Amino acid sequence: MVDFSWAPRSPLEKALVAGVHGARRIEADVSLTEIRNFDLVQLMARRGKGTDLAKAAKARFGVVPPDAPKVVQTPDATLIWSGPDQFFVLSKGGKHTVRTLAPALSGPASLSDQSHARVLISISGAKARTMLAKLSSIDLHPDAFPVGAAAATSMDHTSVTLWRGNDRTNGQAVFNVLVFATFAESLWHTMLDSGAEYGVAISHSENLA
Amino acid sequence: MRIVCPFCGERELGEFTYLGDTKPVRPEAGASEDEVFDYVYLRDNVAGDTSEYWYHGGGCRAWLKVTRNTLTHEISSIEPAAGAGAAKVDA
C-alpha cells in the first residue's frame, strides 16, 4: 500500500515568490500578502428567513451579521457581506466550518463551503490605494470606504470580495481581497504589474490580518 | 454608465449585464404558443423611459429592474427583482 499525503497547495504556490518585485526602494510602497489555510463558509438565507438567519447568527457569533456591504469582526471570525441576505464566515482552525455551523444555521440558511474556492490576498502600503485604483472601479477614499467597509465587486473583470480591515499600526490601510481560486494566479500577476512602479513586497502568511 | 445597485451602491457599467425589457411576463404553464411567442419575441423597444432587467453579475449577483431612458441613458429608478436575496414572494 502506498502512503498518500494530502498536502494542500495554494493556487499561488508557484506564482508567489517572496521578496521584492518591481522598483527597488528602501521600502516597497505596496505589500501583497497571501493568507493561507482559512475556513470560508457562505451562508445564504432561505426565502423569508433573513431575520431568522440574523438571529441565529447573533446567537452563534455574538454579533449581528452585516446586512449591508460591511464586515463584522468577532474574536475568532470575520463576517463579510457578500450579497443580499448572504454573508461569508471567514475563520481559522476549523471552528467555523460547514460541519460546525450547520446545526445552528442550516434551518434559516443554506451553507456552502468556499474555503478552497477563494484565495485571500491582503494589500497594504503607502501606495496600496493608488495601485488598487488600477484594478478597482470602487472609490477607496478613506471617507468612502472606511475601516469595515466591504464590496462584492470586480477587479480586472474578475469577481472579488473586497473589504477594508483594521489599519496597520503605522496608520496604513489594509485591503483584503477574496478572489476565485482559478483566477488567482492571473489576478496576482496583474497586481504585481500594477504595483511594480511602486515596489511590491511579497509574502505569505498563515494569519488572518 | 453607473448603476446604483440597491444592495451594493453605485457601480460601474462593466459589473452589470443587460437582459431586456421587464414588461413581457412569462406566461403561466398551459399558455398558448401565441402567448409564449409574444413573450419571447415581441418588444415595444421604446425610445424613452423603459424598465429593464440588469444582472449585477460582477457584484452581488442580484437581478435588478432598472428604469432607464433609452434616448439619454439616464436612470430614474432601480429596484431589486422580486426574488432577489431571500425576499419572500407568494406563489
Next chain:
Amino acid sequence: MAGAQTHRLGNGGLVDRSAPLNFRFDGKAFSGFQGDTLASALIANGVKLVGRSFKYHRPRGILTSGSEEPNALVELRTGARREPNTKATTAELYDGLEAASQNRWPSLRHDVMSVNQLFAPIFVAGFYYKTFMWPAKFWEAIYEPAIRRAAGLGRAAGVADPDHYDKAWAHCDVLIAGSGPTGLAAALAAGRSGARVILCEEDFTLGGRLLSDGGTIDGVPAAEWLSRTLAELADMPDVRIMTRTTLFGVYDGGTYGAIERVNDHLPSPPQHQVRQRLWRIVAKRCVVAAGAIERPIVFAGNDTPGVMMASAIRTYVARYAATPAKRLALFTNNEDGWRTVETALGAGLQIAAVIDARPEISPAHRSLASKGGFPVLHGSVSGVDGGKDGVRKIAVSLTGGARAEVEADGLAVSGGWNPAVGLTSFHRGRPAWRDDISAFVPDGAPPGMVAAGAANGDFGLGACLSQGFAAGAAAARDTGHSGIVGTAPAADDEAFSLTPLWHVAGKGKAFVDYQHDVTASDIELAQREGFESVEHLKRYTTLGMATDQGKTSNVAGLAIMAAVSGRSIPETGTTIYRPPYVPVAIGAFAGHHRDETFHATRLTPSHHWAVEQGAVFVDTGLWKRAQWYPRAGEKDWLESVTREVKAVRSGVGFCDVSTLGKIDVHGPDAGAFLDRVYINTFSSLAVGKARYGLMLREDGIVYDDGTTSRLAEDHYFLTTTTAKAGLVMQHLEFCRQVLFPELDVQLTSVSDQWAQFSIAGPKTRDLLREIVDPSEDLSNEGFPFMGVREVALRGGLRARLFRISFSGEMAFEISVPARFGDAMARNLMLAGAPFGVTPYGTEALGVMRVEKGHIAGPELSGTTTAADLGLGKMMSTKKDYIGRVMAGREALVAPDRQVVVGIRPTDRTRRLRSGAHIIPKGQTPGPGNDQGYVTSVCFSPTLDQWIGLALVERGRERIGEIVHAHDPLRGEDYDVELCNPVFYDPDGGRQRG
C-alpha cells in the same frame, strides 16, 4: 553640434536656460531648453517649414501653440517608438528628441508630391467620386493603391509598441478641465468648500493663458497670483492636480475619460513605468474651464508658413521667449488680437502694420500705433506673398477698395475666439450661437457639467475668475460641501469688440481646413452640388475630419456655407461633436490587456502538475486545459492521443475535469426548481443519485447539458459545460429571482471549490481501491452506475465520488477540495502506477466522447433542438419547463430537420474533417442539396479508423446510406456512411459493469 537658437530672446519666458536640450528635426541638430515644446524650440531656431499638407502637399508652418494644431505634425521618436502625426505644439522637448517631417518625399523642402498642386483645378472636393470608374478592375489595381500611398500622413512604427500602458479609476466631487484662471478659481472655491477635486491640465505647466497673457489679479501680477494659488491648492489633501492630462470624453453617469501622458516628456519610460495612463474619472460635477480657441480668417495664402494665430505668437514670445518673426504684421477683426502687438513690442519685435477689419479702433490702440511707429490699415488681408521660407509680403484690401502692401516676415491672425465646446457637446448637445462674440457657446451639456469663463464665451480675465469661482463653489455645494470659500479672485475684464469676418475674397487658395486642404471654394462647390447640410459638407469635403478635429476650421467652414446658402450661421448649425477631444493612443485604451495578458487565465487545480508532466495546453474560454501529454518518441499529437485513449479503454486513465461549472442548488424547492429549468425531471431523483440533464433556452433550442446529483433532500450539485458555466449561473439566478421567486432555493457557484477528476477504464476500481479507504464498497452493487456519495480516502481526506461516465468506460469522477487537486493528481499517479495509469487530456476525452456518440460544443450550436440531438425523449410531457412551448413550433419539429448521426468513411484509411458538408451521393453539390455538415471527427483508436458525428437532414432515417462528404475548401470529396452515432459499446454494458 546643435545650431544657435537664433530666434530666442535674450531673457524672459518660462524656459529653463540652465537646462539646454539637444534635438534633431529631419536629421538636423538643434538645441532648445527645458520647458520648450518641439514647436517653440523649432521657432527659437528659426525653422519655419515643418510639414506638408494632406492633399496638395503644400508647405506648412506652425499655426498654433496647442492641441488644435493642424499643420505642425511630425513623426516623433524612431524605430518601434515612432509616433506619426504628433503635434509639435504639444510635444515636450527632451534631450535627444528626434522628429521627422512627414507626408513628403524625398524631403520636406523638395517634395515630389507637391506636383499635386498642379492638378489642384481637378482635385477639388469630391472629385474622386466622379472619376476612376473605368474600367472597373482598375480601381483596386491602379487608382486605389496610388491614392492610398499618397494619402495618409505619418508612418506608424509597424512593429509592436514596446511601451506599457495602464488604466486607473479616480473619483471626485468636482472635476475641472483646465488650469487657466477659470479652472484655478473653480478649484480654489471647490477645494475651500471641502469637496474632493480633480483638476486636469493638458499642458505640462499650470496656468493656461496666464502663462502667455499675464495680467493683474487681486492687485498682483498674474504669475504671483498663480504661484500663490498653486501653493494653496497643493495644501489641500483632497485636491488632486493632474498635469499632462487631457479630459477627452464624457460618458454616462458622470464618467469621464482622461489621458495622462505620464512619460512622454522623456525619451522612454523609466523601468516599471508606463508611457501613458487612461483615467476613468467618476465625478459628480464637472466644470469645463477648457478655454477658447482662436480662429483663423480664411484668405488667399493663409497657409503660408509664418502666418500664425495671434495668440500663439504671444505664447511663443511671452512663454517661450521665442520669436516667430522679426517684423510682424497683425490681421485682426477684434480687440484681443492687439494684445499680440503689445507683447511683440514689449519683446522688441518690429510691427510692420496692423490690418484691422473693424470700422473703429480704440484710442489706446491708435496711440500705441503711433508710439510704435506702425500703420493701422482698415481692411483685410487679401493675399500673402511667400513660400516655404515664410512670409515676404502681405496684400491688403483697404476698406473703400484701395489696396496696400505690407512687408513682413510674419503675420499674426485673429478671427475671434471659439469656446472649446467639445466636452459640453459630446452627448449630442448642440451649442448655441451668441451674436456678441460671433461664436458658439455650450448648450445642452451632459448632466452635472457646466462651462465657465472662456469656455462659456466670457473671455475677460475678471469674468473667467468670477465665473470659475462661482462654478466651483456651486459644484461643491451641489455635492454637499459648504465650507467657507472666501471671495473670488478679482481682475479687470479686457475690452472685447469684434466684427465678424470669416472669409476674404481673393485670388489663390484660401484654406479653411489646413490639414485636409479644404478651401473656401471647395465649400462653395459642395453647396452648389447640394451638400449644404453641415454633415454632408463635412463628409463631402472632409472638412473638420483631420487630426485636429476641425478645432480651427469647423466654425469658419460653416460660416462660409451659411453665407453661400443664404442662411444664418445658427440655421446652418454645427456637426455632431465626437470624442475624443484630442486623439488618444490606442495602446492607452487597452492598458494592461494586450499580448498574453489580453484576458485573464484560469488554471485548473492540477495545472502545475500537468506542466511538470510536459502537457500541451489548449485554450478553452479563459481556461488552460491539458490537451495531451506527449511522451518521448511520439511523433505527433495523434500518436499521443491514440496512446491515451487506448490506455483508458484497456486499463485506466484520469483527466482533470474541474473546468465544468459546478453549482450548489440548495433549498426545500430545489427539486421543483430544477424541474422547471431542465427538460427532464429531477424532483424524483433519489438522494445519492446522479442524472444527466438538458436545458433549453426559452425559444426551445438546447442551451446546456450536464450531470446533476442529489446530495441531500434539499441539496443538488449541478454541473454545466465548461463553456457555459457563468452564463448558466446567470440564467439560473434569473429563474430564481425573476421567473420563479416563490421557490425557496439558493444558488452558489462552487466551480472553484472542487477539483474534479474523471477516472476511467476497466481498471478504475483497482485504482480507486488503492486510494479510497478500504471500508468503502465500490462494487457494482455497493456503488451502482449513476450513484453518488461521499467517501473517505486513505490519509484522512474526504472526497465525493460520482459513478458517471463520459468515455463509455467503467468510470468514476472524484472530487476533493481544490487545494488538494494537485495532491490528487500526484496520488492518482502513485496509486495507479501498478495498473499503468495514464493521464489523458481533452483530445482523448473528445475522442472517447465521439466514439460514444455524446454531444458536445459543436453539436450544442445554439440552433439544435433536443430531438435534433437524439434526446427528444427526455422532454417531459408532465410539467412546464423553460423552452417547452416554443420547442413545439412547426419548423422545430419538422421531419426534415438536420439531426445528429454518426459517419464513417467508406474508405477506412480516409481522414475526416469537421466542416465538410453532406451531399446525397451522385449529385452535384449546390444550395439545393446541401443536407448538413460534419460537426465532430476523431481518429478512433478503438475502431482503427476516422469516425465522426454530423447533422444531416432526416439523418436517423437514413442510417446505412452512403452520402458524399464535400469539402471544397480543402479540396476533398469522399463517401461516408451514415451510421448510429454510438460507435462504441452501444448497449452501455461497459460503463454499467
Next chain:
Amino acid sequence: MKYSIFSLARAALSGHKNWQRTWRDATPKDRYDVVIIGGGGHGLATAWFLASEYGIKNVAVLEKGWIGSGNAGRNTTIIRSNYGLPGNTGFYELSMKLWERMEQDLNYNAMVSQRGVINLYHSDAQRDAYARRGNTMRINGIDAELLDLAAVRKMIPFLNFDNARFPVQGGLLQRRGGTARHDAVVWGYAHAASELGVDIIQNCEVTGFVRDANGKVTGVETSRGKIGAGKVGMAVAGSSSRVAAMAGLRLPIESHVLQAFVSEAIKPLIPGVMTFGAGHFYVSQSDKGGLVFGGDIDGYNSYAQRGNMPVMEDVCEGGMALMPMIGRVRLLRQWGGIMDMSMDGSPIIDKTPVDGLYINAGWCYGGFKATPGSGFVFAHLLARDESHNEAARFRLDRFRTGAMIDEKGQGAQPNLH
C-alpha cells in the same frame, strides 16, 4: 450630368461653376406609386431599383433629416458575403454581385474596393465552424479560402504571432470582400435615382400612416404634409420599432448602439479587412489612411447614438492583442449607430400584417454590406408583391413558425447576435 474624368476636366476650366446638384431637391407631390420611408442606403437603393429595374418611377424617398444620416453614414464600410446559413448566403452574394457593378450602374465612384476580408481563427473549434461556413459559401458559388497559420503569417505578418493570449491559427478569407465609401453609396444612389425621376425629400419626417376603411395604408402623414401612396415601404433600420408602432405593429427587434472608431490617418499599414476571432475587434484602413475599427455592441437598448467606455476599451484591447503595433496610433473619433437587432440576428424583408405597408428591417450590424441587395429585393417585393427568391426566408413570421436564421446560435437575445 454624366460624371467622368472628361467632365471633371471640362468643369475645371470653368472653375467648377457649372456642376449641378447631385440629386434634385424635390418638394413632395400629393401622391406617389411607392413611398419609401428612410433616405438611407437601403431606401435610396430601393428607389433606384424600383425605377431602373421595375420601371416604377413615381417614387418618393422621405428622409426625416438629410440623406445618409443614419447608419449609412455611421458604419465601418465593410462589404462581404461570407455567411453560412441558407437565406443569408445567397442574399449577401446577390448583394456582393451588385456591389461589383455599382459604380458603372450609378455613374458614381463609391470606391468599392475588394481588398479581401479575413476572419481569423484561434482554435480548432473555430476553424471547424469557419470550414463549415466556407464550404457553404463555395457550394453557393462564393469565393472562400481556408488559410492555415503559415498562409496568414505570409499575408499579414504584423499580427501578434509570438506572445498572444489566443494565438492565431489561421483564417477564412474572402478575397472579394472589402470596403466601400459609405457616404458615396448614399450619394450615388440618390444621384442615379434622382436622374430617373425619383423624388428625394429631405427634412420630411413621417409622423403617421394614412389608412382607409379597411385598414390599408394609403399614405403617410409627414412634417411636410400628407402624402398619398400606392404602397409604403419602410427602410428605417434603427427606428423600425418606432415607425412600425405608428401602424400598431410590435416587432421582434431591439435597438442597440454599436460604436465605431477611426484613427488618425497613417500611411498604408493594413491591406484588407481583418476580424479577430478571440475578442471583439475588426479593422480595415480607409483610402484616406485612418484605421476604421469596431467591435461588439454596447449591449443595452439605446437610441442615443453614442456608447460608453467599457466597449471602447474592449475593442482597443482586442486590437492590441491582435496587433500591438497600433499602440501608438491614435484614436481620432468615436461614434455610435443604432442597430435594429433582430431576434435571430438576420434581417426582415416582408409584407406586414398591415395591407399596403412593407418592411425592410432588422439588419443588426450587417446593413451596410446588404445595401444594394436589400434595395434590389425590397424593390422586387414592392413591385411584384412577392418575395424575391434570395429574400424568401427573411419573413416576418419566421419567429412564429420557428424558421429562424441564427448564424451565431444565440436565440431570442438580440444583444448577443
